[in-house]
Amino acid sequence: MTWLTRMAVILGASLIAPCLLADNLVGLWKNDDQPAWIEITFSDGLGVGTVVRNDKNSQAVGRVLLKELTAEEGSENWIGQIYAKPLKSFKDAELSLAKPNHLEILVKVGFMSRTVTWTRVDALPNSENVN
Numbered sequence: 001m002t003w004l005t006r007m008a009v010i011l012g013a014s015l016i017a018p019c020l021l022a023d024n025l026v027g028l029w030k031n032d033d034q035p036a037w038i039e040i041t042f043s044d045g046l047g048v049g050t051v052v053r054n055d056k057n058s059q060a061v062g063r064v065l066l067k068e069l070t071a072e073e074g075s076e077n078w079i080g081q082i083y084a085k086p087l088k089s090f091k092d093a094e095l096s097l098a099k100p101n102h103l104e105i106l107v108k109v110g111f112m113s114r115t116v117t118w119t120r121v122d123a124l125p126n127s128e129n130v131n
Contacts, residue, residue, distance in 0.1 A: 024097060025069065026042060029119065030119050045070065046069060047069025048069065049066030049067075050063070077095060078094070079092070087109070101120035102117065
């Protein structure tokens with residue numbers, strides 16, 4: 001393999017890798033502690049997580065919870081921003097898949113940090129099947 005061919009393969013892999021990682025986040029996720037669901041999508045390399053259902057706050061549906069999600073270089077994690085309702089602003093967040101269908105979102109504000117966990121679901125449940 002020539003030097004030029006190797007460089008083309010490396011360049012191609014580095015451009016494709018973030019897209020492949022993004023596929024790991026795409027889909028529906030249910031908050032482990034609340035009756036809330038988000039859908040994560042990616043467009044042009046940036047991810048967004050939108051509330052698609054919230055049984056405690058129906059007005060939250062359609063709001064952006066996560067934005068500017070990108071694959072973190074050199075790891076299988078993502079960085080982005082999450083809306084912190086008590087602070088009424090977006091804060092930096094680190095996202096990781098602890099297990100294939102178990103998303104952990106770590107938010108740090110000053111000396112405090114909080115991890116919010118979400119589980120991948122195939123579809124939104126009927127109203128009677130919530131939990």
